[in-house]
Every structure is written in C-alpha cells, then in structure tokens.
Amino acid sequence: MPDEEILEEGIVNPVETEIQDPLLRSLVAEGAEPAGTIVPQPAPLEIPLPAEGVDCIVIGTGAGGAPLLARLAMAGLKVVALEAGPWHDPKKDFATDEKAQEYLFWNDERLSAGQDPVAFGKNNSGIGVGGSTLHYTAYTPRPQPADLHLHRDFGVGVDWPFGYDELEPYYEELEQFLGISGPTPYPWGAARRKGYPLAPLPLNGAAQLMQRGCETLGIRTSPAANAALSARYYQEGVGWREACTNRGFCQAGCSTGAKASMDVTFLPLAAAHGADIRPNSYVTEIERDASGTITGVVYEQNGEQQRLRCRHLFLCAGAVETPRLLLLNALALSSGHVGRNFMAHPGVQVFGTFAEDIRPYKGIPGALISEDTHRPKDADFAGGYLLQSIGIMPVTFAGEVARGRGFWGQRLRDYMRQYNHIAGINILGDCLPHADNFLELAEEKDARGLPKPRVHFTNHENEHRMNAHAEKLMRRIWEAAGATDIWAFQRSAHVIGTARMGLSGDDAVVDANGRAFDVPNLYICDNSVFPSALGVNPALTIMALALRTADKFLESQK
Amino acid sequence: MASSFYPEGTVRALLTTELVTEATRAALQARLNAPPYTPQFFDPATYALLRAVAARLFPQPDRPEPIELAPALDQRLLAGGSDGWRYDVMPPDREAYRLGLGGIRESAQAMFQQDFERLSPEQQDAVLQAVQDEQAPGDAWQTVPAGRFFEELLAELTDTYYAHPLAQEEIGYVGMADVPGWTRLGLNETEPREPEANR
Numbered sequence: 001m002p003d004e005e006i007l008e009e010g011i012v013n014p015v016e017t018e019i020q021d022p023l024l025r026s027l028v029a030e031g032a033e034p035a036g037t038i039v040p041q042p043a044p045l046e047i048p049l050p051a052e053g054v055d056c057i058v059i060g061t062g063a064g065g066a067p068l069l070a071r072l073a074m075a076g077l078k079v080v081a082l083e084a085g086p087w088h089d090p091k092k093d094f095a096t097d098e099k100a101q102e103y104l105f106w107n108d109e110r111l112s113a114g115q116d117p118v119a120f121g122k123n124n125s126g127i128g129v130g131g132s133t134l135h136y137t138a139y140t141p142r143p144q145p146a147d148l149h150l151h152r153d154f155g156v157g158v159d160w161p162f163g164y165d166e167l168e169p170y171y172e173e174l175e176q177f178l179g180i181s182g183p184t185p186y187p188w189g190a191a192r193r194k195g196y197p198l199a200p201l202p203l204n205g206a207a208q209l210m211q212r213g214c215e216t217l218g219i220r221t222s223p224a225a226n227a228a229l230s231a232r233y234y235q236e237g238v239g240w241r242e243a244c245t246n247r248g249f250c251q252a253g254c255s256t257g258a259k260a261s262m263d264v265t266f267l268p269l270a271a272a273h274g275a276d277i278r279p280n281s282y283v284t285e286i287e288r289d290a291s292g293t294i295t296g297v298v299y300e301q302n303g304e305q306q307r308l309r310c311r312h313l314f315l316c317a318g319a320v321e322t323p324r325l326l327l328l329n330a331l332a333l334s335s336g337h338v339g340r341n342f343m344a345h346p347g348v349q350v351f352g353t354f355a356e357d358i359r360p361y362k363g364i365p366g367a368l369i370s371e372d373t374h375r376p377k378d379a380d381f382a383g384g385y386l387l388q389s390i391g392i393m394p395v396t397f398a399g400e401v402a403r404g405r406g407f408w409g410q411r412l413r414d415y416m417r418q419y420n421h422i423a424g425i426n427i428l429g430d431c432l433p434h435a436d437n438f439l440e441l442a443e444e445k446d447a448r449g450l451p452k453p454r455v456h457f458t459n460h461e462n463e464h465r466m467n468a469h470a471e472k473l474m475r476r477i478w479e480a481a482g483a484t485d486i487w488a489f490q491r492s493a494h495v496i497g498t499a500r501m502g503l504s505g506d507d508a509v510v511d512a513n514g515r516a517f518d519v520p521n522l523y524i525c526d527n528s529v530f531p532s533a534l535g536v537n538p539a540l541t542i543m544a545l546a547l548r549t550a551d552k553f554l555e556s557q558k
Numbered sequence: 559m560a561s562s563f564y565p566e567g568t569v570r571a572l573l574t575t576e577l578v579t580e581a582t583r584a585a586l587q588a589r590l591n592a593p594p595y596t597p598q599f600f601d602p603a604t605y606a607l608l609r610a611v612a613a614r615l616f617p618q619p620d621r622p623e624p625i626e627l628a629p630a631l632d633q634r635l636l637a638g639g640s641d642g643w644r645y646d647v648m649p650p651d652r653e654a655y656r657l658g659l660g661g662i663r664e665s666a667q668a669m670f671q672q673d674f675e676r677l678s679p680e681q682q683d684a685v686l687q688a689v690q691d692e693q694a695p696g697d698a699w700q701t702v703p704a705g706r707f708f709e710e711l712l713a714e715l716t717d718t719y720y721a722h723p724l725a726q727e728e729i730g731y732v733g734m735a736d737v738p739g740w741t742r743l744g745l746n747e748t749e750p751r752e753p754e755a756n757r
Contacts, residue, residue, distance in 0.1 A: 093581060096736035099721040100585035105642055113646035121642025205745045245739025255579070255736070359752060361733035362743035394731045398720040402712045406690060408615045409683065416720070417563060419729040420755070444650075447638070454646060 053309030054078045057297055058316055059283050059325070062131020063542035064526030065316035066262035066270065071550035073273035080308060081270070082281040082299055085127035088134070088263070094255035098395040101252040104128055104135045110320060111442050111454040118344050118457045118492045122251075122396070125318065129279050130263035132318065133539065137250050137365055138227040138259050140180050140540040141386065142171045144189040144374055147534045150430065154382035156462070157432045158531045161503050161512035164190065170544035178260035179233035179241070182225030188371035198230045201244060204363030206423035209354060210389040211368055213481030224369035224388065227260035237269035246363045248391065281306070284450065286313065286329045294521050300448070312521045312553070316546070319528040320439060323498040324453045327441050334518040337509050339440055341433035341500050343533040344457055347493030348467045349390060349400070349426040350474035352483025353418050360391035360422065373427070373473065374535065381465040385429030385535050387474070392424055404489040425477060427470040428493060431533040432462050439498055457492065494538050499528040513556075514549035525549045562728040563755040569727040569734070577735040577751055586723045586734055595629035599636040599652070604659050610675045611662060614682045615712055616719050625725060630718045631655070645706050658707035661689070661698030668695035730755060
C-alpha cells in the first residue's frame with residue numbers, strides 16, 4: 001500500500017461506528033464480551049491524501065459561504081468551496097415549473113417535532129452551487145438597529161455582540177454590488193448614506209391591492225427592496241446581468257440571471273480570483289489533530305471519498321446542516337449551545353379573493369412592503385414584524401390550501417379555480433429562543449448512514465401574540481381592499497440560531513467575529529450564528545456577516 | 559358544472575409555440591403524455607385502493623380520462639424520494655402509506671362492512687372525512703396518526719394534480735409561457751397569451 005494512503009497519525013475520527021448486529025450491540029452495551037466473540041473492526045479509511053492542503057475550506061456556497069469565499073480569494077488566499085449539490089446552468093436547465101425545480105431544495109429528510117413542526121425542503125432549505133439563494137425570493141430589507149438589541153429593549157432573548165453600525169457598511173456594499181432595486185429614500189429605519197442603485201421593480205396585482213387596503217387604513221407602504229435587477233447592471237467578475245422580466249418564479253430558480261443568487265454574483269467573482277468551487281462534494285467528517293486544531297475534511301464526491309487538508313475551516317452550511325456537522329463530529333460543543341436556540345420566523349399568510357384579475361404568477365412575488373409594524377404601538381409582545389404582499393405560484397398555493405384549509409374533492413377544485421383572483425399578505429416577524437426549541441441527531445439514519453436531524457419547534461406566547469396581532473391586521477387590510485373569503489395559513493419561515501454568536505463561550509458557540517470559542521481555526525458563518533432572529537428576511541444580513549467575518553479573519557492573519 | 563372558467567386547449571396550444579422554453583416544455587409534456595403505468599411499489603390491491611381514494615380527493619367527472627395521481631406517489635416511494643421533512647410523529651413514508659391505506663381499508667369495513675372501492679361515492683367521502691377528522695375507526699390509527707396521514711396524502715396528491723398542465727389550464731395559469739417575460743402585470747392587466755375567463 002502506498003504510504004500516502006495510510007491514515008495520518010493523530011487524526012481524531014469522532015464519528016462513532018454503528019454496530020449493525022443486534023446481538024453484538026447488546027453485548028457491547030452490557031460490557032460483557034464473551035471470549036471467542038469476533039468484534040468486527042471498522043475497515044481503515046483509504047482516502048488519497050493530497051500532498052498539499054489549502055489555506056481555507058468553505059463548506060457551503062449560499063449567502064454565508066459565497067461572499068466569504070470571494071473575499072478570501074481576493075485577498076490572495078488559496079481557497080476551496082465544497083458544495084453538496086450540483087452546479088446548474090440556469091438559462092438552459094431551469095424550467096418555469098415548480099415540480100421540475102424541486103432539485104433546488106435540500107430534500108434529505110429532516111424530522112420535524114414539537115407542537116408547531118417546521119416545514120423544510122422548499123420552505124427554507126437549498127442545495128446546489130449558490131445554496132438557498134437559488135430559490136430565495138431575494139427580499140433584501142435591512143434590519144432596523146433595534147432588531148439587534150431586543151434584550152436591552154424588552155428584557156427577552158439576547159442582544160447581538162455588536163451594534164447595527166458594524167453591519168451598516170456591509171449592507172451598503174452589498175446593495176451596490178448586487179444591484180438591489182428599491183425605493184430611495186427608504187421610508188423606515190436609520191438614515192442611509194447611499195440610496196439603492198436601481199429603482200424598485202414594478203408592483204403586481206397583489207401589491208396594488210395591498211397598497212389599496214393599507215392606504216384606507218393609514219398604513220404606509222413602499223415598493224420593496226429586492227435583489228433582482230430593475231435594469232441591466234454591470235458586475236465585476238460576471239459582466240452585464242440583464243434586467244428582471246417579471247417571470248415571477250424567484251422561488252423556483254431564476255433562469256435569466258436577474259436575481260442576485262450567489263451563482264451569478266459572488267461565486268463567479270470568487271472564481272475569477274482563483275477560488276476552487278467543487279460541486280457534488282458532501283462533507284462527512286472534520287478532522288483534528290491531538291491539540292484540537294482542525295486539519296482538514298473528508299467529503300464524498302461522485303461516490304468517492306476525498307480528503308482535503310486546510311489551515312482554516314469556514315462552516316457555512318445553514319442552521320440545520322451546520323449544527324448537524326458539529327454534532328456528528330463532536331466539534332465545538334463545549335458551550336452546550338450547538339443545536340440550541342433554534343428559531344423560525346413567524347410567517348403567517350392571509351389570503352383573500354378579489355373581483356379583479358390578479359394573475360399571481362407575474363412579477364416578483366412580494367413587490368410591496370410595510371415596516372409600520374416594526375414596533376406596533378398596541379403590541380402585547382416583544383419585537384415586531386414586517387408586511388409583504390404575495391403573488392403565489394399555483395402548486396405551492398394549492399398545497400397550502402390542502403394543508404391549511406383542509407379542502408379536498410370538488411370543494412378544493414372549486415376554490416382553486418379562483419386562483420387568478422387570489423392575493424396574499426404575509427409577515428416576517430422576530431422569534432425568541434426557547435429552551436424546548438432545538439436540533440438534535442435522531443436515531444434514524446439517512447441514505448449515507450448518518451443520523452437524520454430532528455428539530456423541535458413550538459411557538460410560545462410571544463410568537464402566538466405576534467401572529468394573532470398580524471393576522472387581525474392583515475384581515476383588516478384585505479377587507480379594506482375589498483376581499484372576500486379571507487383565511488390565514490399558519491407557517492414558520494426561515495430557520496435561525498443553533499450555533500449562536502456571543503460574548504462568552506458559556507452561552508454561545510462563536511465569538512463576535514464568527515470564530516469558535518473552543519476550536520482555534522473554525523469559523524461559522526450562516527443563519528445559525530444569529531443571536532436573535534431579526535424581524536426581516538435574513539439573506540442580506542447573512543451576506544453582511546459573511547463579508548465581516550472574512551474581514552475580521554483577514555485582519556487576524558496580518 | 560363546467561370544469562373551468564378558462565377555454566379548453568390553451569395550455570396544450572401554448573406548449574407547441576416558441577413562447578415556452580425547452581426545459582419547461584420538456585417537463586410539462588412528460589406529464590401530458592405520460593404512458594400507462596404499472597405500480598412497482600404498491601401491490602395491485604393497495605394501488606387500486608389508492609386510485610379509489612385519489613378519485614374522491616380529486617373527482618374529475620368532467621374529464622374522459624382523469625389526471626392520474628397514483629403513479630407519482632408509487633414512483634416516489636419506490637425511489638425513496640423525500641420533500642425534505644417529515645412529521646416526527648409519522649413513521650417513515652413507505653411504512654406510513656402502507657399503514658395509512660390499510661387504515662382506510664379497515665375504517666371502510668368498520669363503518670360500512672364493505673371494501674372502500676365498493677362503497678358509493680358518498681360513503682367513500684364519509685370514510686375520508688372521518689380519517690381527516692381523526693374520528694375513523696380501526697387499529698391502524700393507533701400506529702399512524704390519522705389527521706397527519708390524511709394531510710400528507712392530500713398534500714402530495716394536490717401537488718401532483720396542480721403540476722399537471724391540464725389542471726393548470728383549469729385554473730387559468732399560463733406562467734409556463736416563459737420566453738417573453740411579462741410587461742402587463744398590474745391589476746386587470748393581461749397579455750394576449752393569457753386566456754380570458756368566461757363568466
């Protein structure tokens with residue numbers, strides 16, 4: 001056997017080997033191993049060990065991994081991104097069809113427990129070069145400064161270890177770089193140094209109706225900020241990106257490149273600066289030396305195991321796969337907070353039927369926003385939420401009608417025939433961390449033999465009160481706009497938390513710079529590090545954190 | 559009662575035009591021209607039961623040939639596919655469907671002393687309603703929660719039904735005509751390729 005195939009000494013492999021034989025398992029469990037029993041030894045890993053390592057490995061290519069990758073590559077570091085899914089050619093591959101696009105979702109099964117089990121897959125989880133940004137709606141509101149100190153203001157949850165001013169320069173940079181379309185000046189939040197680089201995208205029927213209802217009730221609205229281009233835009237490392245054609249399929253993949261998913265923005269930029277992006281690379285193990293320093297990772301690529309060595313690891317796999325990898329590898333667990341503080345944005349939707357022709361499949365789904373509910377005067381809860389109009393794709397909508405209203409038979413078909421006359425409004429609200437909301441590894445294994453994640457989620461009083469407040473308000477808006485047959489679909493949207501950032505390794509997994517408290521060369525950068533959920537869509541803030549984490553890391557290396 | 563407010567044939571006609579991208583056309587035509595299907599996961603009797611259940615969840619008296627909903631489910635379970643999550647209270651999908659369909663069979667016997675397939679449409683609906691309401695009799699419902707099983711079955715068949723081009727035509731959806739983009743997207747604004755409703 002050639003030397004390089006021998007497993008390197010001192011490498012810890014903490015993934016426990018599953019004993020499949022029930023008799024043997026019971027014997028081992030009892031600790032009574034009779035003489036003569038042959039204990040099967042795990043076959044030694046025979047993975048080619050590359051002669052060279054790289055400076056940095058980034059796991060995941062979504063809103064967390066991609067901007068960071070670009071920043072590190074531009075600083076001249078040798079960087080590799082490992083992405084579990086394939087690299088698509090959207091212009092050729094993406095169909096305007098919900099079913100055909102299901103491959104954009106992270107469809108490995110997750111077990112949803114608790115009183116309000118969270119839907120994953122298309123609801124909030126992505127795979128492929130670009131991660132969830134391949135199917136995000138590209139709503140890119142900034143949080144308001146108060147979102148970062150819920151505890152200071154209300155005495156609940158935890159505050160971020162830094163203020164809004166730390167993120168602000170990155171929001172500005174991102175808005176300019178991605179070519180975000182939005183209103184200038186923006187009606188809510190802190191004053192801004194720069195406006196959006198592009199004018200807002202047009203309002204579709206649902207947005208116009210919400211505008212009408214809100215106007216009657218005296219609620220301010222505005223065209224929303226969205227990371228799809230309202231005019232062609234030149235992007236470094238990419239070239240000209242064309243304007244949005246209002247195809248309305250943002251949540252099933254943009255085929256025109258108008259939407260700023262990572263595959264048409266930060267990833268080509270990273271590649272232009274030498275980053276090596278490896279698709280279909282599913283990381284299973286994170287290896288360490290005796291001192292606990294990470295030495296590299298093992299991943300599966302096209303059915304073969306590979307090992308890659310690195311000096312620094314950046315884990316950017318999202319609020320479910322990031323803690324799952326940490327738990328699988330018994331890594332960074334000293335705080336006891338990995339998997340804890342799982343939060344999901346309250347995202348109740350209210351639909352109504354209108355006389356007008358709406359054709360909900362046209363235009364960006366949520367063209368109108370209101371942040372008047374950021375801190376409602378009559379609130380009986382901590383935090384707040386924003387309102388967004390919804391024009392919804394037909395299969396997604398039908399599924400919500402089936403689950404939410406329980407309609408079936410002729411009644412379902414009759415209701416669905418109103419599709420072109422139905423508009424929605426939804427909220428995105430803050431969520432508090434609760435002790436009984438957490439992620440753990442289940443006994444049940446996936447196809448690779450790894451434990452599936454189980455996520456416990458139950459809304460508590462604060463979320464219930466916020467949802468009730470929001471539902472009542474959205475019903476009033478739809479009544480004012482002339483809707484009939486108004487109903488609410490209860491849902492949780494984005495998932496947040498599970499490896500939170502904080503000031504102390506006693507109650508947080510990473511420090512204010514995104515570095516693990518207990519592993520010297522591990523950084524985490526995705527929605528799992530958010531200390532609080534923020535009452536806005538998370539993608540822009542994940543990207544801002546990614547750039548900031550990269551900058552902090554680069555400073556530390558000087 | 560007419561099945562749709564929208565004129566028949568609009569989607570089929572659109573698919574032959576240059577208004578539809580190749581990827582979109584390929585996806586939709588595969589569903590439109592699906593060949594006859596032989597079950598590979600379910601045994602013939604359970605598959606027949608599934609078809610009978612689907613015929614009540616999506617009655618299609620307006621169509622000479624109903625949109626078949628059972629094949630997609632059979633194929634998914636055979637391949638071990640998932641939509642990314644499962645209620646923790648539910649057994650794994652293959653087991654859940656075997657148990658749940660067995661439960662429907664059991665409930666039909668308990669309520670009407672007859673196979674589900676041989677019941678009148680009204681009786682079949684009564685069985686399904688009892689399952690949805692978690693009131694259905696039968697031991698199977700001790701091992702698989704009736705309400706969640708019904709929700710999962712209904713949601714999956716609903717996805718399959720409304721992904722079919724003819725069901726999309728029924729609700730007046732023409733988003734698949736994706737080559738030109740949309741310039742008229744405000745209230746009451748339509749473009750020539752969007753059919754007008756007859757009502």
